[in-house]
Amino acid sequence: MLLLAIDTSTPAVTAGLVELDPRSAPRLLAEQIVVDPRAHGELLTPLISSAVQTAGRTLADLDVIACGVGPGPFTGLRVGMVTAAALGDALDRPVYPVCSLDAVRAACVAEPATQAESGSGSAADAHSVGSLLVVSDARRRELYWARYDADGVRTHGPEVAAPDALAERLPDLDVAALAGPQASQAAERFALPVHATTGPTPLGLALVAAEAALAQRSPEPLVPLYLRRPDAVAPGAPKRVSPR
Known part of the structure; x- marks a missing residue:
């Protein structure tokens, strides 16, 4: 089974092809990742095309x-x-939604840690994954975050919070290390070692979606996790400028 993985939830524009087989682990065939927070619209389709061509396949x-x-x-x-x-509509293919933070946690198991550094105390073991706090940039000086136990089960989140507010919750969350695109920046503030600084990778996305895809289950609705109310609001009634 051939899976196309897409993610634009971070400054990185991510596309890749992964082969799914119920008898073996997902196999990455091609990956294209470019970090440019202002060019998701311009870059995504060319990166998808490049990944498909690199893998020697077609969209069909x-x-x-x-x-x-x-x-x-x-x-x-x-x-x-x-x-x-x-693409799902044009090709008549199912589209499986994946929480991007779940994909980061899954990638930590599938791929070696890209970085193991300590904010305070000893560095995390790059070859083991315990309880993790996955963090990404929410802008406005806030973080998107989720907490995962040693088995990879999400126990808290996803939520959005200021770093100071999240730091106050850390004793109750009981995490061993940080992961995600903002892990290095958060390490000193949270006094936690960094397991990995990767974002949602094609392999991580595929690992999360694999069970449902291989079982050919109907996908959940494709609903975005914005976690914030929109800045734009519907206009109110126009002000009356003439007497009744």
């Missing part, structure tokens, strides 16, 4: 699509989701 060969649904900023996140939905 796809069986399923997995798309990161955030949490993430509105402008970037909608690019990936609209593209995934359009």
Whole structure:
């Protein structure tokens, strides 16, 4: 089964092809990741085309699509989701939504840690994964976050919070290390070691979606995890400028 993975929930524009087999672990065939927070719309389709060509396949060969649904900023996140939905409709393929923070946690198991550094205390073991706090940039000096136990089960989140507010909750969350695109920046503030600084990778997205895709279950609705109320609001009634 050939899976196209897409994510635009972070400054990175991510696309890749992964082969799913019920008898073995998912196998990455091609991956294209470019970090540019202002060019999701311009870069995503060319990166998808490049990944498909690199793998020696065509879009018609796809069986399923997995798309990161955030949490993430509105402008970037909608690019990936609209593209995934359009491809799914055009190709008549199912589109499986994946929490982007779940994909980060899954990638920590599938791939070696990219970095193991300590904010305070000893560094995390790059070859083991305990309880993790996955963090990404929510802008406005806030973080998107979720907590995962040693088995990879999400126990808290996803939520959005200021770093100071999240730091106050850390004793109750009981995490061993940080992961995600903002892990290095948060390490000193949270006094935790960094397990990995990767974002949602194609392999991580595929790992989360694999069970449902291989079982050919109907996908959940493709709903974005914005976690914030929109800044834009519907206009109120116009002010009366003439007497009744």
